[in-house]
Amino acid sequence: MQVSWKTLLEEIRNCTLCPLHEGRTQSVPGEGSPNAEIVFIGEGPGAEEDRLGRPFVGAAGKLLDQVLEALFIRREDVYIANIVKCRPPGNRVPQDEEANACLPYLRAQVALIKPKIIVCLGAIPAKYIIGPEIRITQDRGKWVERKGFLIMPTFHPAALLRDPRKKADLWEDFKQVRDMLARMH
Ligand code: URA
Secondary structure: OOOOHHHHHHHHHOOOOOHHHHHOOOOOOOEEOOOOOEEEEEOOOOHHHHHHOOOOOOHHHHHHHHHHHHOOOOHHHOEEEEOOOOOOHHHOOOOHHHHHHHHHHHHHHHHHHOOOEEEEEOHHHHHHHOOOOOOHHHHOOOOEEEOOEEEEEEOOHHHHHHOHHHHHHHHHHHHHHHHHHHHHO
8 A cells, every 4th residue: 555645754754763863863755746757866865964854955966956957857846865864974875774774765755756767866876776786887877677667877966076077977867867758758
């Protein structure tokens, strides 16, 4: 049976399934349109996200906003979430147990939204959404189909902050997403 958004968001807000809840200011369920055709999935909340309870509002989020804007994709028309809903200490990578505890929430969100396209922002979401065999530098930009969803693995916007040469690749991947969606209409 499918849960309602209200129940799901309440569960995420009060979740204690993994130790990450101990360090959070608040959980970050995700935000955007419940009818989104594209869902973007990041790794986990950082300091700003933990403070505000919203995904991708720090430096990486500003970059994501810029790319979306340049492609005329409105942030309020898509849905943005993360593999884990609570901030890992010091922004470390989420551990398998944490990701696995949290993944049913993301699956429930995707089941409610029923997007056409899922974009994995970086190696961590690609690992959990597509599979551990994914190598982000080799496999980015290549469509994968899983359970009726078209999935695009690409770089995490934060990777661009560290290495601006990745910008052209991320841009190409996002353009592919925009063009694919246009073709699906
Ligand atoms: N990085 C992520 O992966 N998610 C966020 O929400 C913010 C930064």
